Amino acid sequence: MAASMKCAWARCLSTILLNSTKHRCQISQPLYASCSNITGDSGNDEIIFRKAEGEGGTDQTRQEAGPADDTKKHRRDPGKAFTDVRVQKILLRLTGLDLDKVYEYRAAKGAGVAKVALMSDQQLKKVYESASYKALRKLQMPPVLGAREPIDEVLSEDPELEGLNTSKLVFIDISQRVPLKKRTIVVREPNGTLRKASWEERDVTLQKYFPQSGRKIGLPRMFQQDNLECMLDDGKHEYILNRACSQFEIDDPEYIRVTQRTYEHIDGNGKFEDLRSTRHFGPMIFYFTYYKKIDKLLVAFLEEESLEDSLDLVKLYHIVHPSCKSAEKVASMPDATPLEIIRAFAEMDATQKSLVQQAIQTYEKECDSTGSTQLRR
Amino acid sequence: MTAVRLGNVYRLLRTWGSCKGLTIIYPQSSSLFLPCDQSHSCTAFPRVTPVRHGSQFFKRLSGVEVWSGQTGVSNSGKKKGRRPTRKLENLNYGQRPGDGKANIGWPGLNVPLHDYAAKIGPLAESHKLPPKQRGAQQRDTRKKRRFKPRLSPMERGWTSKSFGGRSVGPPDPVSDYVFEGFDTKILEVNVVSHMTNSLGRKRGFRAFVVTGNKQGLAGYGIGQSGTINNAVRKAKNIAGQHLMYFERYKDHTVYHNFHTKHHKTAVYVRRAPQGYGLKCHRIIQEICKMIGIKDIYAKIEGRTKNKITITTSFFRGLQKMETYQELADRLKLHVVEFRKERQYFPEVVASPAKARQTVGPDELLDFETMYMDGRVRYTRRSVTPFYAKFDAYHRKKRVHFINRNQPAAQLARLVEEQLGA
Numbered sequence: 001m002a003a004s005m006k007c008a009w010a011r012c013l014s015t016i017l018l019n020s021t022k023h024r025c026q027i028s029q030p031l032y033a034s035c036s037n038i039t040g041d042s043g044n045d046e047i048i049f050r051k052a053e054g055e056g057g058t059d060q061t062r063q064e065a066g067p068a069d070d071t072k073k074h075r076r077d078p079g080k081a082f083t084d085v086r087v088q089k090i091l092l093r094l095t096g097l098d099l100d101k102v103y104e105y106r107a108a109k110g111a112g113v114a115k116v117a118l119m120s121d122q123q124l125k126k127v128y129e130s131a132s133y134k135a136l137r138k139l140q141m142p143p144v145l146g147a148r149e150p151i152d153e154v155l156s157e158d159p160e161l162e163g164l165n166t167s168k169l170v171f172i173d174i175s176q177r178v179p180l181k182k183r184t185i186v187v188r189e190p191n192g193t194l195r196k197a198s199w200e201e202r203d204v205t206l207q208k209y210f211p212q213s214g215r216k217i218g219l220p221r222m223f224q225q226d227n228l229e230c231m232l233d234d235g236k237h238e239y240i241l242n243r244a245c246s247q248f249e250i251d252d253p254e255y256i257r258v259t260q261r262t263y264e265h266i267d268g269n270g271k272f273e274d275l276r277s278t279r280h281f282g283p284m285i286f287y288f289t290y291y292k293k294i295d296k297l298l299v300a301f302l303e304e305e306s307l308e309d310s311l312d313l314v315k316l317y318h319i320v321h322p323s324c325k326s327a328e329k330v331a332s333m334p335d336a337t338p339l340e341i342i343r344a345f346a347e348m349d350a351t352q353k354s355l356v357q358q359a360i361q362t363y364e365k366e367c368d369s370t371g372s373t374q375l376r377r
Numbered sequence: 378m379t380a381v382r383l384g385n386v387y388r389l390l391r392t393w394g395s396c397k398g399l400t401i402i403y404p405q406s407s408s409l410f411l412p413c414d415q416s417h418s419c420t421a422f423p424r425v426t427p428v429r430h431g432s433q434f435f436k437r438l439s440g441v442e443v444w445s446g447q448t449g450v451s452n453s454g455k456k457k458g459r460r461p462t463r464k465l466e467n468l469n470y471g472q473r474p475g476d477g478k479a480n481i482g483w484p485g486l487n488v489p490l491h492d493y494a495a496k497i498g499p500l501a502e503s504h505k506l507p508p509k510q511r512g513a514q515q516r517d518t519r520k521k522r523r524f525k526p527r528l529s530p531m532e533r534g535w536t537s538k539s540f541g542g543r544s545v546g547p548p549d550p551v552s553d554y555v556f557e558g559f560d561t562k563i564l565e566v567n568v569v570s571h572m573t574n575s576l577g578r579k580r581g582f583r584a585f586v587v588t589g590n591k592q593g594l595a596g597y598g599i600g601q602s603g604t605i606n607n608a609v610r611k612a613k614n615i616a617g618q619h620l621m622y623f624e625r626y627k628d629h630t631v632y633h634n635f636h637t638k639h640h641k642t643a644v645y646v647r648r649a650p651q652g653y654g655l656k657c658h659r660i661i662q663e664i665c666k667m668i669g670i671k672d673i674y675a676k677i678e679g680r681t682k683n684k685i686t687i688t689t690s691f692f693r694g695l696q697k698m699e700t701y702q703e704l705a706d707r708l709k710l711h712v713v714e715f716r717k718e719r720q721y722f723p724e725v726v727a728s729p730a731k732a733r734q735t736v737g738p739d740e741l742l743d744f745e746t747m748y749m750d751g752r753v754r755y756t757r758r759s760v761t762p763f764y765a766k767f768d769a770y771h772r773k774k775r776v777h778f779i780n781r782n783q784p785a786a787q788l789a790r791l792v793e794e795q796l797g798a
Binding site for chain 1: 633648649650701704708710711712713714715716717718719720721722723725726732733734735736742744796
């Protein structure tokens, strides 16, 4: 009875949050404002999830979230597409809320005996509610952004200072109540140039003066290419992504490299379910969608016989790439069934067409035998 | 020729010699009468050789007479019921007169008499005693002496000599039931006695044991007998007839804290997480081992020396213990666990058939204290050490604060260096 109550609450909560665009949830503010890349913009009612504004780039340098161009992949900013409210809703829905997975058993230092409480049905409901809200906080997705633009700003040229120092001097503003992103960090070169610190220098200096727990100065060995491969072969995807989140800034090229390599490895092995109901599932789906690699993912969803997930994925693709062929076709047929939409995508935009069509056929056969092609909720 | 009565002479000389501390060496002749020839020197006469004064002291009394000093009891002592301190030992056990390092055969002593005509020479091989016995003082192994076999550390009890803590195996099988997986531990062996009309004080042993199969079944028993082994055996079998079953939380600890008092012994028990161990009196430790409890804290208050009341108290508490399901059914409430390892997620461990919707405002449902009868654990407030009042201590603290993470940081740097190389 308690187990079913738990599931019911999780579903109930998800539908409340996701079905209403106007619903201003209390959780939205703390969930996304804490991300250092995203600063306040409380004006817009429709978009709950705020735009990213970093110190390193301005709006002009950021490109539109358009079709993925392979040659300049690393320079584009997917952030704009990621923070679209429709995209967020789909990603959250796909991630799901498995309370048992979110609250997995993890070794804890100094854990004594469990605290035991005696609760009535009402008290239990309340407690599940708060646990579910807490779980949603845990499922806050680290945004997917483009790599930060390198800082290259010289403040002053002082050739008369040349030879004064043999090493460069780094200056940091340590006054209180300044966000880390906005702290001024400058470097005086031995040749006398005063310039703004580069991103790498900023990271090192900030970690020295304002250390964040779980972060190391310099690249941890784990993220070196060979070691990363070993870890991935061991199947430690979630651990790698969690550590990358704590070690790097989200727009750090290293973070992008590590996460993208992890997603590719998962794609290669088909182990998408490992990340289900974690905060990394959404970013992973978005990565595949943005770079047009959703075929294996779609096949996996169809093999699971979850039609709603498959439909969500295709819809997501159409939102992120609105100018693609299948999007236009689907727009022209407003009464299309889920399978028809998926089939349209498979015919027009799938890179591994045969694989996807095969999966659709298998799904249809299975459904025919069970007698249901309707969406199951 | 005057026949000299040598016998008289010998007697005289012996008396005179003993007074003077002299040894008389008698001639090797069986006859005491020898013709005395005036023309010859008196070779037949005994030679008198001076020896060290005082050796007669050791030979004045026979061995048995000397032993009577230790083995005998005076008349008044007998009345009072005194017993001898030692038993008579034959110190010459295993020896033969005539045996010695030189290994010479003496007819009549270590060689048969009829061979005496032969030369007094080295012992023939056939007559030699086996090397082990030659010369060495052998213990009389026929003596009754208890040789306790040396116990290995695993077999020993709480101490090398005590019976407490020693394992004595499962109880004896009863018809077709074999106590599989059972082990018994002795908790106490006492010497008891009572007065009888014929024998007077009659001594016996009382053994107190606990038996269990480490899977929740356990029982304790007391047995008395004239010998320790019999007493232990009796106690073991009685314990085997009085088994109780106890539920354990996740097979390692009790379900909740409890308190019991039996006679003057109170036991406070607290449940413990895995890896905590048995932090309690050794008696309770043995009992927990027999039941299969691996982690517990128990404190005994009151009479801590009466092992039987301690055991009874503890068993009583365990019998009254409630499992989560029983608690849920009694109160009609869900039993929910919050663990740090699960980020304090509410985990329902037991639910009643139909739970209540609400809880009354005055209901006391604090799990930690609900079985304690209103008793609350006393935690001593932390005591500042005596050196905290000195300035030198605080100065030193300030100096050391600079290096507060250096041991770990130095190790990390060393590791980086090694990995880099």
